[in-house]
Every structure is written in structure tokens, then in C-alpha cells.
Amino acid sequence: MTRLQAGERHRIRFTLNGAAAHGEAEPRMLLTDFLRQQIGATGTHVGCEHGVCGACTVTVDGMIARACLTLAVQIEGCDIRTVEGLAPAPGRLSILQEAFKRHHALQCGFCTAGILMSLDHFLRERLRPTEAEIRDLLSGHLCRCTGYTPIIRAALDAADLLANHRHAEKTDA
Amino acid sequence: MKPAAFDYVRAETLEEALSVLASEGGDAQIIAGGQSLMAMLNTRLANPKTLIDIMRLKELDRIDATPAAVAVGAGVRQRALLGWPPLAEKLSLVALALPWTGHAQTRSRGTICGSIAHADPSAEMPLALLALGGEVHLRSAKRHRKLPAGEFFTGMMSTARSADEMIEAVSFPTLGGARCAFREVARRHGDFAIVACAAVADKAGVRFAVGGVADMAAVRDWPRLDGSALDDALNAFAHELDARDDVHATARYRRDLVRLIGRDLVREVLQ
Numbered sequence: 369m370t371r372l373q374a375g376e377r378h379r380i381r382f383t384l385n386g387a388a389a390h391g392e393a394e395p396r397m398l399l400t401d402f403l404r405q406q407i408g409a410t411g412t413h414v415g416c417e418h419g420v421c422g423a424c425t426v427t428v429d430g431m432i433a434r435a436c437l438t439l440a441v442q443i444e445g446c447d448i449r450t451v452e453g454l455a456p457a458p459g460r461l462s463i464l465q466e467a468f469k470r471h472h473a474l475q476c477g478f479c480t481a482g483i484l485m486s487l488d489h490f491l492r493e494r495l496r497p498t499e500a501e502i503r504d505l506l507s508g509h510l511c512r513c514t515g516y517t518p519i520i521r522a523a524l525d526a527a528d529l530l531a532n533h534r535h536a537e538k539t540d541a
Numbered sequence: 542m543k544p545a546a547f548d549y550v551r552a553e554t555l556e557e558a559l560s561v562l563a564s565e566g567g568d569a570q571i572i573a574g575g576q577s578l579m580a581m582l583n584t585r586l587a588n589p590k591t592l593i594d595i596m597r598l599k600e601l602d603r604i605d606a607t608p609a610a611v612a613v614g615a616g617v618r619q620r621a622l623l624g625w626p627p628l629a630e631k632l633s634l635v636a637l638a639l640p641w642t643g644h645a646q647t648r649s650r651g652t653i654c655g656s657i658a659h660a661d662p663s664a665e666m667p668l669a670l671l672a673l674g675g676e677v678h679l680r681s682a683k684r685h686r687k688l689p690a691g692e693f694f695t696g697m698m699s700t701a702r703s704a705d706e707m708i709e710a711v712s713f714p715t716l717g718g719a720r721c722a723f724r725e726v727a728r729r730h731g732d733f734a735i736v737a738c739a740a741v742a743d744k745a746g747v748r749f750a751v752g753g754v755a756d757m758a759a760v761r762d763w764p765r766l767d768g769s770a771l772d773d774a775l776n777a778f779a780h781e782l783d784a785r786d787d788v789h790a791t792a793r794y795r796r797d798l799v800r801l802i803g804r805d806l807v808r809e810v811l812q
Contacts, residue, residue, distance in 0.1 A: 369557040374546035374590075395549035395592070398583070417542035418580040422646060431620075431649040436542075437579035438650075441549045442594060486646060507731045508644030 372441055382443050384409065385453030393440035400424045402440035403450065411451040413481050415510070422509035425482035426450045432489045451481040454488055463533065464488055464526040471522035475513035483509050487523050495531050499524060544582035548591045555600060556682075558593050558707065563682040565591050567704040572596075573615055576643060576651030577659040601709070606631060612678070612712040619648035619656070632713050634673060634721035634739055638665040641723075644731040654708045657693075660700050663734040663753035665725070667694060671758050672721075672739040672750035673713050677702075680709040687712075697756040719743060720810040724802050725753075728789065735790045736798040740806035747807050749775075754782040754795050765811055775803040 372378045377392040384407065391406035400417070403409045403426075415423035417436045424435040427449040454462045461469065464487055474480040483506065490497065490505050502523045506516060550569075552558035562569055570589035572578050573596055581587035595601060601616030604625055611631050613622060619642055622628060622635070629636040642665045643651060656666040657677060670677075670690040677693040679686050679702060693701050702708065725737040734753035741748045746764040761778050763771075779799040784792035 369553055369561075370551040372549040372551075374548050394546070396544040396546050396582075398543065401543075418583045419576065419647065422644075425646055428650075431618075432646050433650050434576075434646060436583065437575055437647070439549065439575075439579075439592075441551075442575075442596075444551075490645070504730060505645055507729055508646040 383447045397440045399435040399438040422482040423479050425485045463529050467522040467526035471518045473519040473522035479511045542583045550593045559682040563705045571707045573655040574651035576647045610712045610714045612710045613653045614710045615654040619651050631715050634669050637723035638669045641665050641725045658708050660698050662757050668752035668758040675713045678710040679706045681705045694757045722806040722809045738802045740810045742810040754784045775800045
């Protein structure tokens with residue numbers, strides 16, 4: 369049994385976007401604040417802080433999760449992925465990110481980090497999603513700029529490209 | 542929107558979790574998926590002195606199926622039960638209702654037992670457990686006990702669980718594949734239900750359950766009803782629920798939904 373005292377900072381080791389990382393947090397610190405303030409990974413946005421808006425969505429050991437409903441101390445030893453890990457290289461965007469750019473799927477960008485994380489996770493599992501499935505997934509996010517339609521277009525376009533990409537990879541091999 | 546200070550205990554065995562609960566009682570709270578509790582902590586509606594994390598206990602992450610019932614352990618996440626291959630065949634009501642519980646982003650972390658423990662009056666899993674006549678398996682350092690769902694839920698977000706007890710599992714009866722139906726009305730899929738209804742056919746007739754209206758889900762057992770007898774029973778039930786106006790819907794709208802959805806669902810399962 370591990371007991372972490374209130375009011376004291378505790379060392380937390382985890383993996384962030386494939387690289388070993390560590391920081392310190394009190395038990396009450398949310399994963400959102402830990403990532404942004406202790407680690408300096410400010411790509412994960414803080415919106416409602418009670419699990420409604422989806423802006424802080426990340427993955428924890430491959431599970432899609434609201435970082436504001438996760439404590440920093442809960443991620444000890446876990447594999448965390450955030451929006452900073454989506455681009456394949458500096459200066460290059462992922463297929464999904466490119467599709468967002470092409471379809472104007474963002475305006476202010478506040479909700480975008482979370483929506484990208486949800487869609488990236490979903491499109492890894494679901495090769496040819498329907499529009500209804502994407503709408504259902506997006507019900508876990510709030511966007512007040514776009515009206516969602518460009519986001520859905522971008523997601524469907526990215527899904528097509530990803531499916532072709534995977535198909536091409538298979539036939540090349 | 543930040544939690545107040547608490548000690549965090551990462552339990553490695555069930556006994557450890559139970560001994561901390563026993564020694565700290567009402568000041569300690571179990572956290573599993575945290576999808577309801579974390580929001581309560583952030584808004585400071587819950588202020589435990591100690592949080593006991595049980596999600597590293599492998600023994601709680603299990604689904605045990607017998608011909609009569611499916612027991613879902615306290616570590617089973619909603620997404621895991623939704624992806625359990627026999628779900629639709631064994632527990633069709635749960636298969637219908639669970640996609641309405643939160644969003645994909647919360648089902649991936651949230652647990653079935655956590656939703657039962659939270660006992661939100663508009664939540665789908667308490668409604669399904671009541672409609673199927675399931676049981677809650679409670680455990681403390683001293684004893685085990687099983688409570689029928691009808692005795693476990695005692696009001697809005699309140700249950701018969703003692704401060705030193707945790708939910709170890711909940712069991713949903715399979716009812717030999719009885720016909721079930723579910724429908725919910727919410728502002729947006731995944732939001733809290735304005736009205737959620739479940740119907741289950743049994744030998745004598747039908748059981749009809751409504752969530753989102755009263756301070757907890759409510760159940761009625763009726764013989765095979767049709768026509769005006771069914772309408773009268775639904776109308777009486779709708780009024781007995783003592784619906785109130787709130788920001789989401791008026792009481793009258795809620796009663797209308799209970800009558801309309803009720804008629805559809807009862808007919809569907811009695812066909």
C-alpha cells in the first residue's frame with residue numbers, strides 16, 4: 369500500500385508521448401495542471417474542470433480520458449499521450465491534423481487539442497467510421513466556434529486517407 | 542474547480558483498501574474510475590480526507606457469468622462491459638442502456654460499480670439494476686452482504702452502504718433472456734437523462750422503471766396491460782413520480798415522456 373500525504377509533493381514517474389518523464393505533485397493536483405504547470409506541456413487545454421467540455425482529453429495507457437477527471441498521482445508508471453505527440457516530426461502535421469487545417473475544423477483552437485486526441489484514438493480502432501459514429505464521439509466535446517460540421521468533414525476525410533494509407537502499407541509489403 | 546487536500550492511498554490488496562475504510566470510515570472514500578467522484582471533488586461537493594484508489598486491484602477487474610446472473614466487479618470499466626462479447630445475449634437491457642452512460646471519453650475510465658455507488662437519479666446503470674432486480678455486493682473488513690437494488694438505493698445520491706463498506710461487485714440477473722427495452726431523452730446523447738425508461742417482460746406481465754424524474758429511479762410491476770388500462774397505469778405512475786420543473790424540462794413534459802415512452806416500451810416487450 370502506498371499512502372501519499374496531503375500537502376506534500378510526491379515524485380511521479382510516467383511516460384509522456386513515448387519519452388520517460390517525471391514531476392512532482394500533491395495528491396489533489398489534477399493531471400491537467402500537472403502536465404501544464406509541472407511538466408510544461410501546455411498543449412492540453414483546461415476548460416470546464418469538471419469533465420464536461422473535453423478540452424483536456426488525453427490518453428492514459430491507451431484509454432481516452434479527461435485529464436481534469438484524473439489525478440496526477442494516478443498516472444504513476446502510466447503511458448500518457450497528449451496532443452504534443454500527434455505530429456510525426458517538428459514542422460509536420462499528422463494526417464488528422466492536416467485534415468483539420470484543410471477543412472477549417474478549428475477557429476479559436478481551444479477545444480481542438482482534446483478533439484484531436486479523441487479522434488486520433490478513435491481512428492486507430494475504427495477504420496471506416498460512419499458520420500453517426502463520429503457525431504457520437506464528438507458528443508463528448510464542446511466547440512463553440514465551428515458548429516461541428518467542418519470537424520466531421522475533417523474526421524471523415526482523415527479516416528479515408530488513413531484507411532488508404534494502411535491499405536497501401538499492406539500491399540507494398 | 543480544484544479538489545481540497547486529501548491523502549491518496551494506492552491499495553495493492555482488497556484487505557488494505559478495506560482496512561483504511563474501516564479505520565477512517567466516513568472520512569475516506571473509494572475512487573475507481575473517478576468519472577463522477579472527480580467532478581464532485583473538483584466542485585468540492587465531496588471533501589474526503591482520504592481517497593483510496595482501487596484500480597490497481599486485479600481481483601476486482603472481473604466479469605463472472607452464470608446462467609442466472611452476471612456479476613461485474615468494482616474494477617470493470619463501462620467500456621469493458623460494453624465490449625464484453627456475451628453482453629447483448631446475457632444482459633440485453635444493459636447493452637441497450639450503457640451506450641447512454643456518459644460519453645466514450647468517460648466510459649473508457651468510469652466503472653459500472655462506481656455509477657451504482659454514485660446513485661445519480663438520472664443514471665442508466667442504477668435504473669438497469671433496479672429494473673432487472675439485481676444485487677449489490679457490499680464488503681467491509683468484517684463482513685460481506687448482498688442487498689437487492691431496491692434496498693440499496695435510498696434517495697438522491699444516497700445509498701444503504703455503510704461508511705466502512707465498499708461495493709465489491711454488482712450482479713445483474715439474466716432473467717432467461719426476458720425481453721427488454723430501453724429509451725432515453727436527453728438534450729444531447731450522453732448528457733444526463735431528462736427521462737430514461739426501461740421495460741422488462743416477466744411471466745406475470747411487465748416491470749417498468751423510470752429514471753431522471755424522481756429523486757431515484759422508480760419501478761412498477763404490472764400484469765399484462767394494454768389499451769386504456771396501460772394508459773391509466775402509466776398516467777398514475779407519471780404523477781406518483783412527483784416530477785418538478787427544472788432548467789432542463791418542465792414536470793409536465795417529463796410526465797408526457799413517461800406516458801409516451803412507457804406505452805411504446807411496454808407494448809414492445811409484451812408483443
